Amino acid sequence: MTTAAAVEAQAATFRDCFNGLKTEIGRVFVGQPALVDHLLLCFFCQGHALIEGVPGVGKTLLVRSLSDALNLRFARIQCTPDLMPADVTGTNVLVDTTGGSRAFAFQPGPIFANVVLADEINRATPRTQAAFLEAMQEHRVTVFGTTHRIEEPFSVFATQNPIEMEGTYPLPEAQLDRFFFKLTVHVPDIDDLAEIMMRTTGAQQAQITPRFGADIVRSLGGLVKQVKIADPVLRFALRLVRATHPEDAGAPHIVRQHVRYGASPRAAQAMILSAKALALLAGRYHVATDDLRRVARPALNHRIVRNFHAEMERVTAEAIVDAVLAEAGDE
Amino acid sequence: MPPADLFVRQLARFQRRLRLVMSAEYAVKSIAVAIAVTDALVLTSAPGTRLTAVYLAGSVVVGLVAAVALAWRRAGLSRTAALLDRRLGLDDQVVTALQFRTDGDPVADLIVTRATESLVGNPSSVLPFESPRARWALASVAGAIVFFVVIERLPVDSEALAQLDWSAKASAERDASANTHRWSAKALAERDASNVIAPRSTAKASAERASANPDSYRWSAKASAERENANADSYRWSAKASADRESANADSYRWSAKASAERERANANRAGNGARDAGRDGRGTGRGNGAPGGSGRESGGVAWSSTTTKEPGGVDAHDSGGSYAERYRTAKAAAEAAVAQDRVPARHRALIHDYFQAIRPRADR
Numbered sequence: 001m002t003t004a005a006a007v008e009a010q011a012a013t014f015r016d017c018f019n020g021l022k023t024e025i026g027r028v029f030v031g032q033p034a035l036v037d038h039l040l041l042c043f044f045c046q047g048h049a050l051i052e053g054v055p056g057v058g059k060t061l062l063v064r065s066l067s068d069a070l071n072l073r074f075a076r077i078q079c080t081p082d083l084m085p086a087d088v089t090g091t092n093v094l095v096d097t098t099g100g101s102r103a104f105a106f107q108p109g110p111i112f113a114n115v116v117l118a119d120e121i122n123r124a125t126p127r128t129q130a131a132f133l134e135a136m137q138e139h140r141v142t143v144f145g146t147t148h149r150i151e152e153p154f155s156v157f158a159t160q161n162p163i164e165m166e167g168t169y170p171l172p173e174a175q176l177d178r179f180f181f182k183l184t185v186h187v188p189d190i191d192d193l194a195e196i197m198m199r200t201t202g203a204q205q206a207q208i209t210p211r212f213g214a215d216i217v218r219s220l221g222g223l224v225k226q227v228k229i230a231d232p233v234l235r236f237a238l239r240l241v242r243a244t245h246p247e248d249a250g251a252p253h254i255v256r257q258h259v260r261y262g263a264s265p266r267a268a269q270a271m272i273l274s275a276k277a278l279a280l281l282a283g284r285y286h287v288a289t290d291d292l293r294r295v296a297r298p299a300l301n302h303r304i305v306r307n308f309h310a311e312m313e314r315v316t317a318e319a320i321v322d323a324v325l326a327e328a329g330d331e
Numbered sequence: 332m333p334p335a336d337l338f339v340r341q342l343a344r345f346q347r348r349l350r351l352v353m354s355a356e357y358a359v360k361s362i363a364v365a366i367a368v369t370d371a372l373v374l375t376s377a378p379g380t381r382l383t384a385v386y387l388a389g390s391v392v393v394g395l396v397a398a399v400a401l402a403w404r405r406a407g408l409s410r411t412a413a414l415l416d417r418r419l420g421l422d423d424q425v426v427t428a429l430q431f432r433t434d435g436d437p438v439a440d441l442i443v444t445r446a447t448e449s450l451v452g453n454p455s456s457v458l459p460f461e462s463p464r465a466r467w468a469l470a471s472v473a474g475a476i477v478f479f480v481v482i483e484r485l486p487v488d489s490e491a492l493a494q495l496d497w498s499a500k501a502s503a504e505r506d507a508s509a510n511t512h513r514w515s516a517k518a519l520a521e522r523d524a525s526n527v528i529a530p531r532s533t534a535k536a537s538a539e540r541a542s543a544n545p546d547s548y549r550w551s552a553k554a555s556a557e558r559e560n561a562n563a564d565s566y567r568w569s570a571k572a573s574a575d576r577e578s579a580n581a582d583s584y585r586w587s588a589k590a591s592a593e594r595e596r597a598n599a600n601r602a603g604n605g606a607r608d609a610g611r612d613g614r615g616t617g618r619g620n621g622a623p624g625g626s627g628r629e630s631g632g633v634a635w636s637s638t639t640t641k642e643p644g645g646v647d648a649h650d651s652g653g654s655y656a657e658r659y660r661t662a663k664a665a666a667e668a669a670v671a672q673d674r675v676p677a678r679h680r681a682l683i684h685d686y687f688q689a690i691r692p693r694a695d696r
Contacts, residue, residue, distance in 0.1 A: 004444075232423070288423045288424075
C-alpha cells in the first residue's frame with residue numbers, strides 16, 4: 001500500500017527527473033526554457049506534441065535531445081509526399097520459418113518506439129497522416145486485421161514549418177486535436193544565438209548522458225494522475241474551454257467574431273493533466289487555477305479553428321486564447 | 332484526532348470569523364434598507380411619529396435578523412475555503428483539502444495535512460472587518476437619514492403635531508362641557524391624535540378650536556397658512572384656495588349659494604383674516620381636495636368648511652334650521668358627486684369617506 005511518505009518520495013523523484021532532463025536538454029538546446037518545460041510536461045503526461053517553427057531553429061534537435069536524455073527507443077520518420085502508411089505502421093512480410101516453409105510475419109514500423117519524431121509531418125499525404133491517428137490516440141496499430149500494442153511510454157513529436165506551404169498537406173482538425181500541445185519554437189535572441197554558435201562551431205560537442213529508463217517514466221506518469229483537482233478549479237478549466245466556442249454565452253467578443261469552432265474536450269484533458277504535472281513540480285499535490293493558466297496556450301492554440309475574418313485580419317489563435325484567459329474569472 | 336477532523340476544526344475558526352464579518356457588512360446594508368423602507372412607509376401612509384418609530388424599529392430589527400441569517404447561510408465552509416485560498420495565496424489548497432478530506436488516500440492526506448498547517452494563523456488578521464467595502468452602505472445610511480429627516484418635515488412638522496395634540500385635547504374638553512355637538516369632540520380629538528393624519532386632523536382640530544376659541548384658532552390658522560405656503564402641491568388649508576377653486580368651478584362645486592357668498596366675503600381679506608373671521612363666524616378653514624397633479628389652488632375639487640359647528644356642505648348648522656340628518660345627507664351627496672367628477676386618489680377618497688362615516692347622524696348608525 002502506498003503511503004504518504006512514498007508519494008512524497010515519488011514526487012521528489014519526479015522533480016529530480018524533470019529537472020535532470022531539462023538540464024541535459026539544455027546542454028544541446030539553447031534557450032527557450034518554457035518550450036522545454038512544455039515538451040517535458042507533454043512527455044510525462046504521455047501526450048503528443050506538434051512543434052512548429054521556421055527551418056533551422058532546432059525543432060528536430062530538441063526532440064532528439066529528449067530521446068537521447070532518456071534510455072528509450074527513439075525513431076525518426078522523415079515525412080515526404082511519397083511516404084506510405086505501411087512505412088509508418090509496419091506491414092506483414094513473407095519470411096522463411098524454421099520448418100522451411102514461408103509465412104507472413106508482422107514487421108513493426110518506426111511508430112513502435114517510445115519517442116517518435118515525425119519530421120515535417122505536413123509534407124506527408126493525408127493518407128499517411130491518418131496512419132498516425134490510431135497510434136496516437138489508442139497507442140496501438142492494426143495491420144491486416146491484427147492489432148499490435150505500442151509499448152509505453154509512447155509520444156509522437158511532429159514538426160512542421162509554418163512558412164513553406166508549397167507541396168504540403170495541412171493537418172486536418174481531427175489530427176490536430178490528438179496533439180496534447182502545440183509548441184512554437186521561436187528564433188533565438190542574440191545571446192542564445194551566440195551560445196549556439198559557440199557550442200556548434202567549436203571542437204568539442206556537447207554530449208547528453210541518458211538518465212532514466214521507461215519504467216521510471218511510466219511510474220511518474222501514474223503519479224501525475226494521482227494529483228487532485230478541486231471542483232472549482234476543474235470548472236475553471238471547463239469554463240476556459242467553453243469560452244473558446246463562439247456560441248457560448250461566456251465567450252469573449254473576439255471569440256464570437258473570429259472563431260469558427262472552439263476547443264474540444266481533449267483540450268480540457270490536456271490542460272488538467274499537464275496542470276497536475278506542473279503542480280507536482282511546484283511541490284503540490286493539488287492543481288491550482290494558475291497551473292491551468294500556464295498550460296492554456298499550448299493546449300488550446302491548435303484546437304481553435306479560426307474563421308475567414310480572423311485570417312483576413314490576422315487575428316492569431318494565441319490572441320484569442322489570451323482574450324479567453326483575460327476574461328475567464330475565478331468564481 | 333484524524334487529519335480531516337483537525338482540518339475542519341481549523342477551518343471552522345475562520346468560518347466563524349467570516350460569519351461575523353459578513354454579518355457586520357450585511358447589517359450596515361440592512362439598516363440602510365430599513366431606513367429606506369421606513370421612508371417609503373412614511374411617504375405612502377403618513378403615519379404619526381410614534382408609528383414611524385415603530386416602523387423604523389421593526390424594519391431595523393428585521394433587517395438585522397435577516398443580515399445575520401444571510402451571513403450564517405452564505406458563509407459556508409466552501410466559501411470560507413475559497414476566500415482563505417485567495418487571502419493567504421494558497422493556490423486552491425484549502426478548497427481541495429475540503430473536497431478530498433474524506434478520501435483517505437495518501438495524496439489526499441498530504442493535501443489535508445498541509446492545508447491544516449496553513450490555517451494556524453489568527454482569523455481576525457486574515458479576515459478583518461473591511462470598512463472600505465461598506466463605504467457605499469454608510470453613504471446610503473447617511474442619505475437615508477437625510478431623506479428621512481426631510482420627508483418627516485415636509486407634510487407634518489413636529490411643532491404643528493404638538494400643537495395639534497394640545498389643541499385637540501383642549502377643544503375636546505370644551506366641546507364636551509358645552510355639549511353643542513352630537514358627536515363627541517373628544518372622540519374626534521382622540522382619533523386625530525391616534526391617526527395623526529395630518530391634514531385632516533389638523534383641519535378638524537383647527538375647526539374645533541375656531542369654534543371654541545378664536546384666539547387659539549388664529550394661531551393654528553397662521554401655522555396652517557405657513558404650511559400651505561411650503562407645500563403647495565398637497566393640501567391647501569387656505570380659505571383663499573377654497574375661494575379660488577370655488578370661483579373657478581362655480582357650476583359644479585358650489586355647495587350652497589349662501590355658504591359660498593359667506594366664504595367669499597370672509598376670504599376676501601386673505602388667509603389670516605379670513606381664518607379669524609371664519610372662526611368668529613363659526614366657519615373653519617376651508618379644505619381643498621384638488622385633483623392630483625393640479626396646483627391645488629386652481630384645480631377643481633371639493634371645498635367645504637370643516638368646523639365643528641358647521642356641517643359639511645357649507646351649511647351653517649345654526650343658520651339653516653334644517654335637521655342634521657338632512658344636512659348630512661345633502662353634504663355627503665354633494666361630496667360624493669364632487670369626488671366622482673374629479674380624479675381624486677383612492678387614499679383621499681377614503682379620507683372623505685372616513686370623515687362622513689365619523690360624523691354620520693345617530694339614526695344612520
